[in-house]
Amino acid sequence: MEGKEINEIDTPKHYDNSKGSLYKIALERGWNPYLFDIVKRLERAEKKGCFKEDLKKSKDLIDLYEIEYNNFFKK
Secondary structure, eight states: OTTOOGGGSOOOGGGOOTTOOHHHHHHHHTOOHHHHHHHHHHHHHHHHTOHHHHHHHHHHHHHHHHHHIIIIIOO
């Protein structure tokens, strides 16, 4: 991939990073994987055309995050 530009990569339309990358924002803000995945799913839900399915996945992920947080991260 060395030498390639972002606009040279064939990606789905919902991967549009013309206004900035969620990955960059997540790194800058120190988001954990759960938070990043939740925000990513919500951001892309309408763009992908699977709105209800992606909202359901987000809700499920939030529930999983809560369980994981309570069992492993909460001190």
